[in-house]
Amino acid sequence: MHELSVCFEVIRTLQVFVAENNLTKVESITLEIGELSSMIPNYMQECFPAAVDGTMFENTKLEIEVIPGLGRCNSCSKMYQLLPVNGVCPQCGKKDFDVISGTEFNIKEIVAC
């Protein structure tokens, strides 16, 4: 599963962060996942416990913020959310847009002590 390898990637980043800052415990981690990225938040939530099993992050809480996938119509310049309308502009009915947001995958916040 794609998400599992991403989980391990996130954990590697966490380990570096913890080592650099001499931390002993990570309370929670917040990920920003764009609606249009290939990542599925529910899968991430499901595979995270398996990925952190036996590591110092066993009790770390995973928070996920979903960023809506927005596009701007190339024909009438309207901004709209892409997924609910399958990419079709609600104003002029064309399917010709630039993606503005929604492809992100970031670690937004790490809460540690």
Ligand SMILES: [Zn+2]
């Ligand atoms: Zn349009």
